[in-house]
Amino acid sequence: MTSLSTLARAARLGAARKRGVTLIEAVLYISIALALIVGGLVFFQQASLAQRTNSAVRNISAIASETRGLYQQANNFDGFTAASLINAGAVPTSLISGTNLVNEWGGTIAAGSTGATDTPPHSGFTVTYPSLPTAACVRLTSTDSSGSGRVGSGIRSISFKAPSTTTFPTATTPASNALSPSAVSTLCTFTGGIADVQFTFNR
Numbered sequence: 001m002t003s004l005s006t007l008a009r010a011a012r013l014g015a016a017r018k019r020g021v022t023l024i025e026a027v028l029y030i031s032i033a034l035a036l037i038v039g040g041l042v043f044f045q046q047a048s049l050a051q052r053t054n055s056a057v058r059n060i061s062a063i064a065s066e067t068r069g070l071y072q073q074a075n076n077f078d079g080f081t082a083a084s085l086i087n088a089g090a091v092p093t094s095l096i097s098g099t100n101l102v103n104e105w106g107g108t109i110a111a112g113s114t115g116a117t118d119t120p121p122h123s124g125f126t127v128t129y130p131s132l133p134t135a136a137c138v139r140l141t142s143t144d145s146s147g148s149g150r151v152g153s154g155i156r157s158i159s160f161k162a163p164s165t166t167t168f169p170t171a172t173t174p175a176s177n178a179l180s181p182s183a184v185s186t187l188c189t190f191t192g193g194i195a196d197v198q199f200t201f202n203r
Contacts, residue, residue, distance in 0.1 A: 052104040053136045056129065059095060059103070060140070060151040063111070063127050064201050066090035076122035077113035077203075085111065107131030107196070114200060123203065124156055130196040131163065137188035137195045143179040151199065155179075159198040162190040168198050 063085065070088055071077050082101045085091045095101045101109035107130030114124040132140065141158050143149035157171035158179060172178050172187065179187075188195045 049133065049135055053139050055104050056132075056136065056140055057150045059092060060127060060129060060199065063091060063109075064152050064154070064199075067111070067125055067127075067201070068203065071125075071203075076120065077125040078122040080111060080113045080122075080125050082109060082111040103129055103131070105131040105133070105136075124200055126198055126200050128196065128198045132188070132195050132197055134185075134188050134190075134193050134195065137197060138181060138185050141179060141184045141188065141197055141199075142181045143174045143184075145174050145177055147174045147202070149174075149179070152201075154202040156200045156202045158184075158187075158200070160184075160187045160190075161196050161198075162192070163194055163196055165196075168196075171198070171200060 066085060066088075067077070067080065067090070070084065070090055071080065083099065086096055086099070086101065091101060095103065095109065101111075103109050109130075110126075110128040112126055113122040114126060115122065118124060129140070137160070140151060141149065141160075143155050143158065147153060147155040149155055155174060157173045159168035159171040161168050172183075177183065188197075
């Protein structure tokens, strides 16, 4: 006949086993939940980057197109600034913040002519798009040898710099695949993962 003490020991052993299984299940559930959260965050970040990049493509294309239209009857782009676009109502309202144009990453967009030293003077215009994450920079600046890319055609050159640098270095022209995806992946890479980019467009 089984003693009461034996039954008690068996009961305690069964309870301990149940607690052990419950603990393992809890750890498993937590691990699955954490994996789902991390996966969701990665997906959200990628989706957010893609959305902002696509928006930037549309906005840079619109700025270039509206600038050409605005100065169609002029001999050159002398006097062109970001304010010219705002005053003419030639930019999406989503970019306007007071008297400035602000891009998808919070950087202030600058615009201007290519200057009096250009040949002929002021024959092109520039659009500076700052504070770009490396991945967005690569997608926006990849250009074929004819000067056509995601942001449009007629791209004469593109300059890249770190946000901490005051002036842009010598621009890179699209000739000989100098602005291919593999090339710009290097040009877009700076400490901190952020780049300022200046597009120079022809008429």
